[in-house]
Amino acid sequence: MTYKDIDINHGQKCGVNDVICYRKDNIAYLNITNQCTLHCSFCPKLNKNWVVHGHHLKLSRQASTSRILLALGDPRRYKEVVFSGLGEPTLNLSVLIEVAKAIHGRTRVRLITDGLGNLVQGMDITPLLAGKIDAISISLNAQQESVYNQLCQPPQTGTFPALLDFIQAAKKNNVGDVCLTAIDGLKDVDIADCQNIANNYGVDFRRRIIGECV
Numbered sequence: 410m411t412y413k414d415i416d417i418n419h420g421q422k423c424g425v426n427d428v429i430c431y432r433k434d435n436i437a438y439l440n441i442t443n444q445c446t447l448h449c450s451f452c453p454k455l456n457k458n459w460v461v462h463g464h465h466l467k468l469s470r471q472a473s474t475s476r477i478l479l480a481l482g483d484p485r486r487y488k489e490v491v492f493s494g495l496g497e498p499t500l501n502l503s504v505l506i507e508v509a510k511a512i513h514g515r516t517r518v519r520l521i522t523d524g525l526g527n528l529v530q531g532m533d534i535t536p537l538l539a540g541k542i543d544a545i546s547i548s549l550n551a552q553q554e555s556v557y558n559q560l561c562q563p564p565q566t567g568t569f570p571a572l573l574d575f576i577q578a579a580k581k582n583n584v585g586d587v588c589l590t591a592i593d594g595l596k597d598v599d600i601a602d603c604q605n606i607a608n609n610y611g612v613d614f615r616r617r618i619i620g621e622c623v
């Protein structure tokens with residue numbers, strides 16, 4: 410399998426019982442796709458566990474713009490709205506952009522991403538996100554390619570360099586505040602080295618704990 414084999418749908422209507430928005434600490438999290446670019450060894454869904462903070466996040470289909478906006482309600486009620494998962498939001502790109510555009514300016518909008526959107530979509534998506542996203546959290550996950558490949562199990566080579574290119578593109582094209590993240594405690598992950606990578610790119614870094622909302 411390569412990234413070309415990933416079926417990128419564009420927001421069909423999802424099931425009525427699907428949890429596409431959940432709230433925690435005055436933050437709304439949007440679950441707009443279950444599709445993933447990676448097969449992270451630490452991901453709960455690979456163990457068939459779809460429950461995050463008490464919410465079962467398995468979707469019957471990708472979420473549509475209208476259903477997401479309906480589920481979210483007035484974005485001004487939240488201090489932040491976060492595109493999260495359980496899946497990679499940029500795999501539902503047109504819907505992500507439409508929703509971000511609709512709510513931007515009425516709350517802080519943040520995207521959590523694996524940073525592989527440019528590689529998978531075959532184009533630089535960061536200009537499309539600029540002006541609609543206030544902050545972007547990019548899952549760096551590891552300080553070097555061998556550790557990344559072991560943890561995230563990308564389907565093709567060249568993924569880690571593409572992730573590093575995405576960080577630069579996000580910064581250059583002003584996709585809001587850029588923050589890299591890595592999970593502390595995973596085998597062979599060196600948090601200090603991950604922090605150094607962020608420092609070298611001139612972006613923020615956040616050490617994560619597994620299982621937390623980010």
Ligand code: SF4
Nearest residue numbers: 445447449452495496
């Ligand atoms: S990118 Fe996120 S949702 Fe996808 S497999 Fe990795 S941890 Fe799981």
